[in-house]
Amino acid sequence: MTAATELAAASDGRIRCAWIDESRLAPADFVLYRDYHDTEWGRPLRDSAALFERVSLEAFQSGLSWLVILRKRENFRRAFHGFDVERIARYTERDIARLMADAGIVRNRAKIEATIANARAAAALADAGVELAELLWSFAPPPRARPAGVADVPAVTPESTAMAKELKRRGFRFVGPTTAYALMQATGMVDDHTADCWVPATSPPSPKTAIAGSLHTEHRR
Template sequence: MEGLITADSDGLTRCHWHGGLEDYMRYHDTEWGYPVHDDIRLFEKICLEGFQSGLSWLTILRKRDAFRAGFAGFDFNKVALFGESDIERLLGDKGIVRHRGKIVSTINNAKRAIDLKKEFGTLDKYFWSHAPQPGERPDRIDLAWLRANPTSPASVRLSKDLKKRGWTFVGPTTVYAFMQAMGLVNDHLEGCFCRAKALAMK
């Protein structure tokens, strides 16, 4: 099947993108595409997708523990209180991506996350209200469709709404990657053993 590879170690058929790398394969098998409803994880992921801009997700994944340590576990109530000394601390942290704009953006977005929680009760309720509408996506997802659709109508809507609310580094492509990873859409390809598992979790 186009876009799928069979891992030599276990014979399971997976999405193509993990490239046989053990940590990437584990991320694909246990995290990517499975529905997430925890506010901290949702905030963490949308921030890390912002850090990924211009880089590969593998780079960010391998630095994720350092990001978590530097950003107080992505507890947005704590990150919202970060000041200039924290920015300088993070700029000196070799374990993360040291980009001032993205660091400042994460602090800003933590404040906006608090606003969202006050309005909607949870980030979970807000983000999942932006899941695709029926008929917006094909029933069968293949590699050709994914390559032709780096964004979606739902990610464009969510991106626009987040920007209106003052969030930064949340363009439609970044938001679509967030939606894929957090299971708001299931982009495990047809034939991937994770696809049915992810669908069953909704």
């Protein structure tokens, strides 16, 4: 399929990536997905706190539709205290029980425990003087042309595989190569809006290559 056959204008006259298909979504879901696509997805995000939320939500999305997570996002924020790293890092079994009883989120114990482990790993990074944003963005590839269509969008790349490996080494869970690439797409490390999509291209900040080298050398020694 070509981009032309994959993309069709929505009722507002704008052409979007094929996964925003108004004809297949309930009106409220289309608005939710449309706004996420138009204003968040693929926009460079360099704030460590915001990135921790994205890492957490991408992990919860594993095996589910992203729309499920979008519908529950505000519930997740409430349940996890705004994804405050320091607070989540101090969660106990009592917090896990509270979260498992919360019907407003995805009640998966392994993913809840992973979020707590990831908060502790992110806190350890900060204690070592490394920003989570700095680490994640060190894996951003050089800019490339937008894909012609969804068939040209990869699910995994060498960079996402390397990111997942490094995050696992540092104690993160539920962030495999596919989840890592979804994170890279969502936070603008790559621009996978398709060529005919109306969303303007953005220029992501260049990776700090010197810092990237220092962040990745420790485990190769």
